Amino acid sequence: MSARILVVDDVDVNVKLLEAKLASEYFNVLAANDGERALRIAQEERPDLILLDVMMPRMDGFEVCRRLKADARTADIPVVMVTALTEAADRVRGLEAGADDFLSKPVNDTALFARVRSLVRLRRMMEEWRHREEVYDQFNALFDKEAPAEDRGPARILLWEENNFSGARIAELLAPVASEVIRPMSAEELIHNCDHSIELVILSLAGKLDALRLVSQLRAQEQSRLVPILLIADPSELPRLAKGLDLGATDYLVRPLDRNELIARTRTSIRRKRVQDRLQENYQKSLSLALTDGLTGLYNRRYLSAHLESLLPSVADGAKGPGLLMFDLDFFKHVNDTHGHAAGDAVLREVAARVARNVRAFDLVARYGGEEFVVVLPETPLPVAVVVAERLRAVVAEKPIVVGEGAEIGVSISVGVAVTRDATETAASLMRRADEALYAAKAHGRNCVMTFPADAAVANGAAA
Numbered sequence: 001m002s003a004r005i006l007v008v009d010d011v012d013v014n015v016k017l018l019e020a021k022l023a024s025e026y027f028n029v030l031a032a033n034d035g036e037r038a039l040r041i042a043q044e045e046r047p048d049l050i051l052l053d054v055m056m057p058r059m060d061g062f063e064v065c066r067r068l069k070a071d072a073r074t075a076d077i078p079v080v081m082v083t084a085l086t087e088a089a090d091r092v093r094g095l096e097a098g099a100d101d102f103l104s105k106p107v108n109d110t111a112l113f114a115r116v117r118s119l120v121r122l123r124r125m126m127e128e129w130r131h132r133e134e135v136y137d138q139f140n141a142l143f144d145k146e147a148p149a150e151d152r153g154p155a156r157i158l159l160w161e162e163n164n165f166s167g168a169r170i171a172e173l174l175a176p177v178a179s180e181v182i183r184p185m186s187a188e189e190l191i192h193n194c195d196h197s198i199e200l201v202i203l204s205l206a207g208k209l210d211a212l213r214l215v216s217q218l219r220a221q222e223q224s225r226l227v228p229i230l231l232i233a234d235p236s237e238l239p240r241l242a243k244g245l246d247l248g249a250t251d252y253l254v255r256p257l258d259r260n261e262l263i264a265r266t267r268t269s270i271r272r273k274r275v276q277d278r279l280q281e282n283y284q285k286s287l288s289l290a291l292t293d294g295l296t297g298l299y300n301r302r303y304l305s306a307h308l309e310s311l312l313p314s315v316a317d318g319a320k321g322p323g324l325l326m327f328d329l330d331f332f333k334h335v336n337d338t339h340g341h342a343a344g345d346a347v348l349r350e351v352a353a354r355v356a357r358n359v360r361a362f363d364l365v366a367r368y369g370g371e372e373f374v375v376v377l378p379e380t381p382l383p384v385a386v387v388v389a390e391r392l393r394a395v396v397a398e399k400p401i402v403v404g405e406g407a408e409i410g411v412s413i414s415v416g417v418a419v420t421r422d423a424t425e426t427a428a429s430l431m432r433r434a435d436e437a438l439y440a441a442k443a444h445g446r447n448c449v450m451t452f453p454a455d456a457a458v459a460n461g462a463a464a
Contacts, residue, residue, distance in 0.1 A: 003048035035059030054083035069098030078119040088258035095264040114242035128362035129279035154179035155199035162207030194224040219248040228269035293367040296352035304366035308427040321420035323377035323385030326434040332371040343403040412447035
């Protein structure tokens with residue numbers, strides 16, 4: 001996962017060290033040596049994450065963080081403070097200023113890369129929800145959007161701690177922010193209880209149960225996929241913490257626990273979850289404005305056009321252009337003629353469901369019309385788009401679709417792939433090129449993937 005990281009430190013050696021580490025993992029690095037310059041770069045460049053030194057002259061990291069979070073243009077950018085300060089009070093001060101995490105100097109590479117990847121994933125997800133809300137705003141305002149719900153009061157929290165004394169102590173510390181702390185007796189009970197009313201899960205890595213497997217299971221369940229997960233670990237368990245963040249945990253604490261830091265991190269996680277919930281609620285309401293296809297539940301052509309147009313300007317800012325997959329069902333007329341339109345509708349619904357289950361959360365799947373569909377892959381180069389297209393083609397063709405009274409219909413799709421690198425290209429132009437690639441796939445024998453010829457030539461030239 002590539003991302004743009006802003007490194008802020010008044011010591012050039014520290015900047016170069018972090019820059020070298022991040023570049024080795026293929027991150028793009030921006031640099032600033034004081035707070036004022038950091039604020040300007042953050043406003044102009046909108047990096048994916050900021051690594052911010054605390055001890056700087058004129059304006060320290062705490063003040064820089066406060067200003068970043070107070071500015072609507074930069075408030076959503078995750079901030080990790082990098083500091084030699086080790087007191088819990090300093091971490092709490094940073095969290096209260098809006099920081100998402102702390103890294104201690106000298107920076108441990110495992111902790112650095114795990115935290116960066118975790119926060120970048122979180123930012124991308126939040127950006128996508130905000131982006132969908134903005135697209136909705138372009139269409140209509142028939143209802144009053146849900147007001148910010150960051151201050152709804154205490155939250156329901158799930159806590160896994162095998163040591164009864166430690167668990168009781170943590171639950172006691174959480175009293176100011178928790179309406180209820182639920183302590184399940186088994187992993188199965190925890191997963192069962194993690195419904196949409198839970199706003200935070202706290203997992204201790206200590207004990208016989210593999211807490212990292214719990215993280216993986218929670219992320220695999222629809223009802224718990226987006227709930228924040230806070231890990232608690234001993235200082236010796238840093239590699240396991242890093243693995244936990246890679247699996248989808250959102251934050252962590254290292255023992256011995258400080259009450260104020262526990263409460264600060266809990267509040268931050270709950271506040272972020274409520275912002276996310278609000279964005280989702282507004283998005284769900286927007287579906288009633290005829291932006292989805294009634295048969296398949298996918299986005300419709302109207303929403304697709306607006307979404308694609310809103311993505312293209314980012315190419316001018318240096319982002320990879322979106323990849324576009326256009327596909328239709330092979331010989332679909334024969335399905336309707338042989339089995340009837342009700343069976344044809346069932347086939348369209350199942351194909352839509354299979355495709356939607358096999359793309360990323362921030363990709364967009366739309367029904368373009370009839371048996372034709374489009375998948376938009378933000379910031380996706382051609383080789384990756386082709387891999388996704390092949391996966392979708394295989395998923396659709398791998399097993400027949402059951403319709404009516406148990407009848408089975410074998411279905412395949414032809415896929416055209418196009419990408420853009422041109423900041424001036426329009427959505428209509430990109431769609432036309434994907435359509436030409438789709439036509440080539442059908443001419444090539446169907447049930448295959450073809451790319452727009454010019455895209456393939458550029459890609460092959462670059463590879464050479």
